[in-house]
Amino acid sequence: MDQFLQHLLNGLVLGGSYALLGIGLTLIFGIMNVVNFTHGELYSFGAYMVFGIVAALHGNFFVALFLAMALGVILGAGIERSLLRPLRGASIDTTMLVMIGAWIAMQNAEQLLWTGVAKAIRHPFPEAPLVIGPVSVSWIRIFVLAVALLLIAGSHFLIRRTRLGTAMRATFQDRETAALMGVNIDAIHTITFAFGSGLAAAAGALLGPVFVVFPTMGDLAALKAFAIVILGGMGNFMGATLGGLILGVVEEMGAGYISSGYRDAMGFLIIIAVLLFRPTGLFVRAERVG
Amino acid sequence: MNAPAAVLAVEGVEVRFGGLVALSDLSFAVREGEVASLIGPNGAGKTTAFNVITGFLRPAKGRVRYRENFLTGLPPNQVAEQGVVRTFQKTSVFGGIPVFENVLIGLHRRGRARPWEILLALPLVRREEKRLREEAMGILSFVGLAHRREELGAALPYGEQRLLEVAVAMAAGPSLLLLDEPVSGMNPSETAGFMKIVEKIRGRGITILLVEHDMRMVMGVSDRVVVLNQGRIIAEGSPAEIQRDPEVIRAYLGQGAKRAAC
Amino acid sequence: MSRWPALAWVMFLASIPLWVRNQYYLHVLINTGIFAIAAMSLNLLLGYTGQLSLGHVAFFGVGAYTSALISLGFDLQLAPSYILVFEPRPVWVGFLSGIAVAGMFGWVIGKLSFRVRGAYFVIVTVSFAEVVKLVALNWVDLTEGPMALNNIPPVTLALPGLGELTFWKKEPNYYLVLVVCLLSYAVIRRLVRSRAGRAFVALRENEPLAESVGVDVTRFLVLAAVISAAIAGAAGGLYAHYIKIVDPDIFLFIYTVVMVIMVVTGGKGTLLGPVVGAVIFGILPEVLREVARPEVQWIIYGFIMVLIVFFLPDGIVPAAASWWKARTATAGPSGDAREGA
Numbered sequence: 001m002d003q004f005l006q007h008l009l010n011g012l013v014l015g016g017s018y019a020l021l022g023i024g025l026t027l028i029f030g031i032m033n034v035v036n037f038t039h040g041e042l043y044s045f046g047a048y049m050v051f052g053i054v055a056a057l058h059g060n061f062f063v064a065l066f067l068a069m070a071l072g073v074i075l076g077a078g079i080e081r082s083l084l085r086p087l088r089g090a091s092i093d094t095t096m097l098v099m100i101g102a103w104i105a106m107q108n109a110e111q112l113l114w115t116g117v118a119k120a121i122r123h124p125f126p127e128a129p130l131v132i133g134p135v136s137v138s139w140i141r142i143f144v145l146a147v148a149l150l151l152i153a154g155s156h157f158l159i160r161r162t163r164l165g166t167a168m169r170a171t172f173q174d175r176e177t178a179a180l181m182g183v184n185i186d187a188i189h190t191i192t193f194a195f196g197s198g199l200a201a202a203a204g205a206l207l208g209p210v211f212v213v214f215p216t217m218g219d220l221a222a223l224k225a226f227a228i229v230i231l232g233g234m235g236n237f238m239g240a241t242l243g244g245l246i247l248g249v250v251e252e253m254g255a256g257y258i259s260s261g262y263r264d265a266m267g268f269l270i271i272i273a274v275l276l277f278r279p280t281g282l283f284v285r286a287e288r289v290g
Numbered sequence: 291m292n293a294p295a296a297v298l299a300v301e302g303v304e305v306r307f308g309g310l311v312a313l314s315d316l317s318f319a320v321r322e323g324e325v326a327s328l329i330g331p332n333g334a335g336k337t338t339a340f341n342v343i344t345g346f347l348r349p350a351k352g353r354v355r356y357r358e359n360f361l362t363g364l365p366p367n368q369v370a371e372q373g374v375v376r377t378f379q380k381t382s383v384f385g386g387i388p389v390f391e392n393v394l395i396g397l398h399r400r401g402r403a404r405p406w407e408i409l410l411a412l413p414l415v416r417r418e419e420k421r422l423r424e425e426a427m428g429i430l431s432f433v434g435l436a437h438r439r440e441e442l443g444a445a446l447p448y449g450e451q452r453l454l455e456v457a458v459a460m461a462a463g464p465s466l467l468l469l470d471e472p473v474s475g476m477n478p479s480e481t482a483g484f485m486k487i488v489e490k491i492r493g494r495g496i497t498i499l500l501v502e503h504d505m506r507m508v509m510g511v512s513d514r515v516v517v518l519n520q521g522r523i524i525a526e527g528s529p530a531e532i533q534r535d536p537e538v539i540r541a542y543l544g545q546g547a548k549r550a551a552c
Numbered sequence: 553m554s555r556w557p558a559l560a561w562v563m564f565l566a567s568i569p570l571w572v573r574n575q576y577y578l579h580v581l582i583n584t585g586i587f588a589i590a591a592m593s594l595n596l597l598l599g600y601t602g603q604l605s606l607g608h609v610a611f612f613g614v615g616a617y618t619s620a621l622i623s624l625g626f627d628l629q630l631a632p633s634y635i636l637v638f639e640p641r642p643v644w645v646g647f648l649s650g651i652a653v654a655g656m657f658g659w660v661i662g663k664l665s666f667r668v669r670g671a672y673f674v675i676v677t678v679s680f681a682e683v684v685k686l687v688a689l690n691w692v693d694l695t696e697g698p699m700a701l702n703n704i705p706p707v708t709l710a711l712p713g714l715g716e717l718t719f720w721k722k723e724p725n726y727y728l729v730l731v732v733c734l735l736s737y738a739v740i741r742r743l744v745r746s747r748a749g750r751a752f753v754a755l756r757e758n759e760p761l762a763e764s765v766g767v768d769v770t771r772f773l774v775l776a777a778v779i780s781a782a783i784a785g786a787a788g789g790l791y792a793h794y795i796k797i798v799d800p801d802i803f804l805f806i807y808t809v810v811m812v813i814m815v816v817t818g819g820k821g822t823l824l825g826p827v828v829g830a831v832i833f834g835i836l837p838e839v840l841r842e843v844a845r846p847e848v849q850w851i852i853y854g855f856i857m858v859l860i861v862f863f864l865p866d867g868i869v870p871a872a873a874s875w876w877k878a879r880t881a882t883a884g885p886s887g888d889a890r891e892g893a
Contacts, residue, residue, distance in 0.1 A: 035604075035671050083858065092670055093604060094861055097816055100809060101857030108850040219805065223682060226675045234671075265686045268679035275668050275676055344764065370766035378764075384757040395754045399766035401747040405775055408746040409739060415746065422747075443757075462765040 006135045007256045008249060013141045013210075015248025016148030020203040021221060022228030022240035022247075023155055024196030030235020031172045031192045033092060037099040038079060040222025041106040042197040046072050046204030047213040048114060051121050061124050065147070065205050072201020073194045080193035085186065111215040118212040144206045151202055152241055158195075159237055168192060172235050200225070220264055227267035230274050297322045297497055298343070298374075298466055303352035305338055305521075312338045314521040316352065320466070320499050320514075325492055327500040327508045329532075330518035331542060336501040337379050339518070340468055343499075344376045345369040356466065371399060375464035377455045379471050379501075384458075385444030389435060392443050392454055393426040396461025400425065426461065433457045433487060449480040456487065466497045473504050485511055509533070517541065565730055569723045578722040582794060584834025585729035586787050589736050591814040591826035593783035596740055598812070599820030600749065601776040602756025603665055607677030608784055609808040610684045611654040615785025616792040616802055617688065617695060619643070619650035620704045623793070628694060643707045647789040654785020655778045657684075662777030666770045678805065685803035700799035707793050725794050732790060736783050741823055743779065752776050753821075813853060817860050819867025828869055 049068035053059040125139035159165040170178040232239025255263035296319035305313040341347035517525040519541040625640035754762035818829025
């Protein structure tokens with residue numbers, strides 16, 4: 001039972017950040033219909049930014065986190081403007097190929113800058129974990145979970161309660177009508193991609209200090225993000241949130257009880273199973289994008 | 291002399307999209323060799339009816355019979371195997387390949403070469419290819435597109451793309467051809483040309499079911515007209531009868547006439 | 553390509569080991585050849601049938617592992633007291649088995665592709681390859697996991713009267729790869745120019761229209777996937793017996809990306825496109841080796857991908873064919889730039 005609670009807790013911590021990854025991607029996928037291969041790179045970008053600011057520039061940890069997210073947003077906007085906007089209206093293969101090209105370039109740029117050696121990020125939290133009854137959890141993980149939940153809540157607020165969010169949801173449901181109603185589709189695309197990328201960078205910035213940072217860390221993260229999008233349904237915000245949490249918990253449980261070698265397979269098996277049996281995702285009833 | 295037998299029988303078909311009833315207890319028949327038209331205001335359910343007949347949509351109730359077989363439940367490619375071929379409302383060609391190849395694809399079910407026979411390059415494969423290519427040229431000449439055979443499907447002007455659609459459908463060797471708004475967007479001379487092609491097709495003994503808005507075309511080629519409104523049949527008969535039917539007039543001019551009266 | 557130029561090319565390629573003595577260059581050519589076979593197979597699925605299959609490396613790796621395991625022999629513990637012992641078999645048995653097993657995996661993907669389309673299919677295929685990689689990594693009893701399968705025997709030919717010839721050296725391997733390459737090309741060409749090939753293209757261009765004229769969608773999606781996977785499996789088998797070591801890294805997504813780059817740059821949906829792409833991206837790394845580090849090369853390849861998508865979206869071969877057609881425009885009717893069917 002103790003083990004179970006421990007795994008559950010670890011799973012939720014992981015899941016919170018996974019949810020950020022998933023929310024970002026489901027928005028991009030849902031609103032723009034782009035197979036975003038750079039999503040994982042934004043994740044590792046976020047982690048590397050924190051590392052760079054803390055280790056190289058000796059900056060404050062919290063400032064580093066904030067800057068990593070902000071830079072992620074800017075980078076996302078840049079990618080959208082330079083690569084995706086000119087291809088608006090092209091088929092999904094075309095945008096996919098461009099994203100693959102960008103992904104390769106980004107990942108190798110990271111490799112070039114930081115080398116393949118895994119980096120650890122020093123954080124200001126005490127190493128000794130907090131022990132509550134049968135479970136123990138390190139302070140950094142509590143922090144990560146708290147920030148993730150904050151960001152999820154913030155995103156939810158943005159999508160559901162702001163004009164921008166309404167515009168995004170409108171674009172998702174019916175692009176042409178939204179355009180006719182005065183929504184600037186170009187701007188929505190850029191904002192969506194930037195926002196989604198910012199969330200991915202946030203996820204990387206949060207999980208980087210928990211684990212280690214290496215250039216290919218984004219690949220696995222991207223695939224898990226895809227799994228979450230499929231699990232929750234494309235464009236389904238709540239689905240992505242729950243999907244992320246579920247994936248985190250399933251991974252930890254799987255790793256703890258079955259085999260740690262296959263832990264990463266959990267995400268993929270979920271993808272394949274869901275697509276075979278419930279292609280629209282588990283949470284079809286929940287509203288799309290919000 | 292007996293009236294020609296009904297080859298296509300639509301029996302009690304009902305289609306729902308969520309809460310919307312698209313087709314309600316739809317029943318009509320098309321007789322062998324005739325040209326029948328399905329008309330009605332937009333949203334009446336005409337294309338939905340086509341989708342049900344050709345297997346692109348499953349009805350909630352009812353069935354479709356063609357000759358001795360039931361079409362309901364068959365996937366579209368097997369419906370085509372029965373000899374029932376359709377065109378689409380929105381222009382539908384194989385855009386990225388030449389016109390000639392478009393028609394060759396249409397001839398798909400007229401070929402029998404199997405993958406292993408193809409891989410072994412058996413002589414029968416080569417003979418079949420030759421035959422199919424000859425047939426393709428014949429069909430292109432039939433619709434008047436022979437001079438365009440090297441152009442890409444998407445490169446053709448609109449009117450010719452619609453002709454290509456008919457060529458591809460004809461290539462499949464239909465005994466019942468369903469044409470979905472074939473002349474929409476065509477100018478009068480193109481429409482007149484198309485009407486001649488419909489006559490040629492009828493001359494080959496092919497039964498035709500047409501969905502159209504262009505009344506000149508409908509009245510000009512049809513033996514019988516079926517009128518649909520809001521998913522149900524409101525009138526059936528010869529073109530002359532339909533033109534005089536008050537229900538039909540009301541359906542087309544409908545709310546406007548009513549409101550004007552209030 | 554008509555007869556004589558094609559024959560000339562084949563003669564030229566066959567002559568290469570006679571005047572290229574540098575073992576390293578031969579090695580590069582052999583690798584390029586193996587990649588060309590894999591790229592051609594991917595092209596059948598991606599280019600002709602229009603399926604966004606990004607798990608292709610799974611077929612390659614499965615072919616490699618199967619061939620290696622069968623020629624090495626293996627023990628499998630099925631139950632606490634029952635161990636299945638599989639004796640080593642001749643390499644050609646392993647090679648054919650690799651093709652068969654890869655083809656079976658292709659069948660699975662083909663069936664899946666019918667139910668799941670577009671972006672979802674991309675994700676499924678990538679995940680599929682990742683799962684296969686994880687199995688190879690973790691099922692150590694069978695695959696040796698990260699310790700790799702070593703000492704894989706090279707191809708052995710029994711020549712009547714001359715005894716056995718074992719392909720230790722580069723030259724025979726070169727010819728073997730060349731033969732399989734030409735064979736794959738011929739198979740794909742024959743298929744693509746037939747009724748089946750037209751069905752593939754029809755599915756890519758306009759699936760509902762294809763259905764309405766009688767094309768059985770599932771059947772042809774599965775056919776394309778099976779043949780594509782089988783040929784990729786052949787490439788994998790060649791790889792296993794040439795490099796003689798196979799480890800789970802063979803399933804890395806980056807190799808699928810390499811194949812995609814080759815197909816897209818060369819020209820998807822054309823017969824020669826993947827070959828041209830393979831030659832460029834097989835040889836380019838060697839040319840750039842002195843000048844740029846691997847990471848820099850990859851950044852360049854990433855840029856090339858983006859540039860191709862923006863400026864030569866159909867790839868090099870169709871662009872070259874269009875250019876050639878424009879130049880010879882006054883001549884009689886010429887073949888179409890894009891191999892439609």
